[in-house]
Amino acid sequence: MNKWVTSISFILALSVGSGLYHYFQAPLKAKSLPISAPKASEIVDYHSQVKPVLAQRCVVCHACYDAPCQLKMGSFSGIERGANKARVYDGERLVEANLTRLFEDGHTLAQWRDKDFFPVVSDSPKETSENFSSKEYQSSAKDNLSSSVIAHLLQLKQDNRAETEGTTPSQLNKEKYPLNINRSYQCPTIDDIGTYKQDYPLWGMPYALPAINEKENTLILNWIAQGARGNDDIVLTNAHLKKIEEWERFLNADDLKSQLMSRYLFEHLFLVHLHFSAEQPTQFFKLVRSSTAPGTPVEGIFTRRPFDEPDVERVYYRLVPEKQTLVHKSHMPVLLNEQRMKKWQRWFLNDNYAVTELPSYKPKEASNPFITFAQIPINARYKYMLDEAQNTIMQFIKGPVCRGQMALNVINDHFWVVFSEPELDLVQNNGEFIQQALQNIELPAEEQSNALPTAWMNYAAMEREYLTAKSNFIDTQIKNKLSIDLNLLWDGENNNENLALTIFRHNDAASVVKGLVGETPQTAWVLTYPLFERIHYLLVAGYDVYGNVGHQLNSRMYMDFLRMEGEFNFLSFLPNKTREEVRSKWYRGSVSEVEEFVYKGNTSNIKTDIEYQTKAPYQELLNKIKAKFDDTLSRRHSLENGFNSKEALNSFKRINAMQGTNVSLLPESTIVRVFDKDSNSEHFYTMLRHSAHTNISHLFNEEDRRLPEEDTVTIASGFMTSHPNAFLQIELSELPNFANRINKMGSEPEGSPRI
Structure with a gap:
């Protein structure tokens, strides 16, 4: 290996995690093997001692909907609840699955056992005395350990730690350690654990990773031996309590306008993590529906979707502490401060409109935000979504829908997103048009979670009808008033960095960052209010991760x-001839019936008013947008934020300009640590490979549409992914050589070292 690479650690994407994924094989019952109780000298505390270890070594895998065996280890309640053999992510189930959301769909062990969760620590731990040398303690400790699946799996790793010590998953035998995200897996109960240990002696925890160090392992085993006691109690400060009171008072006013506003806010905030501190927050909160008013204990209303019938006379919106350890792949923070409250007050409450009645919760109406919130001015709704546009889009990315290729191959690997200006008299901002055109449109959520995967023609017909109505409205109402130029794009009021975003897809994961990052994106979008809102109600509010295959495919x-x-909104800024050329490149080869059907209603002859000076209008338009927003664009991921020597910047710029099969050999996503020995400094970068395709028009056979000769790459300052496939360490002086190595990948003689 070349000297410039200190270490290369190709790892499984963090969203998959280690843990209990295994090829499924029905295990035979076997008497569990005993574990000797380690020596203890004090009572082990869950909060101060155990939880930090689990947060460092276990939670990254056992945190989200894809937690192996649904074992969530970011809270005591998740460990106490235990594991379940059923998958949450299942693209083949014919009927919807039972809901198993922690802290929502069950609140007692009996309820979780009824949902087929089995214990991973003793369900009925034997009481242990504080006399650690007594026979009683040794006996009860032995029973507690022997009846704990976690204890057995930890000890199994300790007994067979040599193979994964000092190695990375990329160096392991894939037959011994399957790492595919969709592989079958086993979830051994305590009755199966003996057979499991015999059949899979290398599959202790953490799976395919180095063992927990001896001190921490002993700590966890002692905690289990002592009965695995703990809780999720959170002590809130007086400052927190005061803020909660203030915000709950704002969200629960009695007038109809306030109640409708709060319903709208809840349906856009139910996934996020709210906090009150602009500095480093110490506690996050979730917004929930409750049957009880502020000042009384919260009685949560947890339905399949946030707009489902609550079955109470009055819904209250309450703030509850987030009890689970936060992980980057699902963390979406939103600050609640005085400025935020004033904005919401101005947009939703001060405007001169009336709410005469509250909307229904019936599926047909509730699943359609253009019916439910018709009484709220479009301008208010759109400004709300724009204000934290990255967070709103992040919910599409970090919410339950975006996991795995079935969800993510609907977007390209690298594209920019900008927004239409909310203050202009555009068709998309016209309340009268939206009411007429979109109130009759349907979204998949209307069919609930058990749907037939045959509704696309109906949806496509409604989409084409809407697009035709939009074109007619433009031609008859505003065509002569409209100038197609960059003034149609939202400028962020010259201070909001959410005005322009970059979205990356890296195989079965994705990320969204502020700013226009990378060289030439594969495509670009312009989001309007109705488009932005429909995506939210499709992928967030209306999406059921527990739904059947029909719901997921629709x-x-x-x-x-x-x-x-x-995409077509963006193309409208180009000359008419160029629009078709660019679209034809985006949709080469055999495209699906969906695209062909909708495209016929998505054409427009309205001419752009932008004067182009080059023979490459697409690239020129991208450059014009970047220049127009230059003063407001986020610089967080600018290369100049890291090592800014001429040699370093030139090396990175060379990489960003690369295209071809050499780039296609890079991992999907890589975290690069560059360090300088002379100054004893370091900086982190993210390098993302963008896979090119003839089109992304089909759900299956993605590899058949690959164009590796058109693959590109972006390396930028900071962290831009929650799911790295690789880690690199490079000395600053070796950056030119690093760029050379990437450029020559795939062209060197056989046997030459590769990245």
Whole structure:
């Protein structure tokens, strides 16, 4: 290996995690093997001692919907609840699955056992005395350990730690350690654990990673031996309590306008993590529906979707502490401060409009935000979504829908997103048009979670009807008033960095960052209010991760329409001839019936008013947008934020300009640590490979549409992914050689070292 690489650690994407994923094989019952109780000298405390270890070594895998065996280790309640053999992510189930959301769909062990969760620590731990040398303690400790699945799996790793010590998953035998995200897996109960240990002696925890160090392992085993006691109690400060009181008072006013506003806010905030501190927050909160008013204990209303019937006379919106350890792949923070409250007050409450009645919770109406919130001015709704546009889009990315290729191959690997200006008299901002055109449109959520995967023609017909109505409205109402130029784009009021975003897809994961990052994106979107809102109600508010295959497929195909609409909005800024040339490149080869059907209603002859000076209008338009927003664009991921020597910047710029099969050999996502020995400094970069395709029009056979000769790469300052496939360490002086190595990948003689 070349000297410039200190270490290369190719790892499984963090969203998959280690843990209990295994090829499924029905285990035989076997008497569990005993574990000797380690020596203890004090009572082990869950909060101060155990939880930090689990946060460092276990939670990154056992945190989200894809937690192996649904074992969530970011809270005591998750460990106490235990594991379940059923998958949450299942693209083949014919009927919807039972809900198993922690802290929502069960609150007692009996309820979780009824949902087929089995214990991983003793369900009935034997009481242990504080006399650690007594026979009683040794006996009860032995029973507690022997009846704990976690204890057995930890000890199994300790007994067979040599193979993974000092190695990375990329160096392991894939037959011994399967790492595919969709592989079958086993979830051994305590009755199966003996057979499991015999059949899979190398599959202790953490799976395919180095063992927990001896001190921490002993700590966890002692905690289990002592009965695995703990809780999720959170002590809130007086400052927190005061803020909660203030915000709950704002969100629960009695007038109809306030109640409708709060319903709208809840349906856009139910996934996020709210906090009150602009500095480093110490506690996050979630917004929930409750049957009880502020000042009384919260009685949560947890339905399949946030707009489902609450079955109470009055819904209250309450703030509850987030009890689970936060992980980057699902963390979406939103600050609640005085400025935020004033904005919401101005947009939703001060405007001169009336709310005469509260909307229904019936599925047909509730699943359609253009019906439910018709009484709230479009301008208010759109300004709300723009204000934290990255967070709103982040919910599409970090919410339950975006996991795995079935969800993510509906978007390209690298594209920019900008937004239409909310203050202009555009068709998309016209309340009268939206009411007429979109109140009759359907979204997959209307069919609930058990749907037939055959509805796309109906959805496509409605989409084309809407697009035709939009074109007619432009031609008859505003065509002569409209100038197609960059003034149609939202400028962020010259201070909001959410005005322009970059979205990356890296195989079965994705990320969204502020700013226009990378060289030439594969595509670009312009989001309007109705498009932005429909994506939210398709992928966030209306998406059921527990839904059947029909619901999941319909949601995926519907997103085809919305992606195309965003792309066509962008193409409208180009000359008419160029629009078709660019679109033809985006949709080469055999495209799906969906695209062909919708495209016929998505054409417009309205001419752009932008004067182009070059023979490459697409690139020129990208450059014009970047220049127009230059003063407001986020610089967080600018290369100049890291090592800014001429040699370093030139090396990175060379990499960003690369295209071809050499780039296609790079990992999807890589975290690069560059260090300088002379100054004893370091900086982190993210390098993302962008896979090119003839089109992303089909759900299956993605590899058949690959164009590796058109692959590109972006390396930028800071962290831009929650799911790295690789880690690199490079000395600053070796950056030119690093760029050379990437450029020559795939062209060197056989046997030459590769990245």
